[in-house]
Amino acid sequence: MNRKERRAADHAARKAAHKAGFHQPQAQPEPVAAPKKEISPEQLAANIRNAHLSHGPTTEVGRKKVSMNALKTGLTGVQVLLPTDDAALYEARVRDYLQATRKAAEKSQGKKATATPAPLPPQDKNGLFLRPPF
Numbered sequence: 001m002n003r004k005e006r007r008a009a010d011h012a013a014r015k016a017a018h019k020a021g022f023h024q025p026q027a028q029p030e031p032v033a034a035p036k037k038e039i040s041p042e043q044l045a046a047n048i049r050n051a052h053l054s055h056g057p058t059t060e061v062g063r064k065k066v067s068m069n070a071l072k073t074g075l076t077g078v079q080v081l082l083p084t085d086d087a088a089l090y091e092a093r094v095r096d097y098l099q100a101t102r103k104a105a106e107k108s109q110g111k112k113a114t115a116t117p118a119p120l121p122p123q124d125k126n127g128l129f130l131r132p133p134f
Contacts, residue, residue: 001009039047057063071082081090 057066068083081087
């Protein structure tokens with residue numbers, strides 16, 4: 001019996017056992033932890049010295065700058081716009097969107113659409129929206 005036939009027979013036996021209700025999960029090999037690499041006392045002392053130097057940004061400007069390090073889309077963050085985005089363009093699009101959805105909702109309810117725009121969400125001190133309005 002060659003390897004292909006043995007595997008097919010083994011698969012058929014496992015399938016039959018599973019259908020009969022005698023399913024036994026295959027044993028998973030236990031993960032083997034990698035042996036810890038020994039370092040010299042000099043290297044350990046250097047690591048400790050370097051760790052004392054690392055403390056992150058200390059100024060407000062530095063903290064603001066690094067707070068955007070992992071930002072990809074901004075969809076779930078506190079700040080909606082990236083520093084390079086045009087806030088006026090975004091606000092115009094939000095107003096258009098809110099007005100269009102309000103008109104569509106009023107039209108479906110049989111009311112007359114009004115030209116007053118929907119209220120905008122709260123903004124921070126720089127005029128940026130604090131959360132997405134939709």
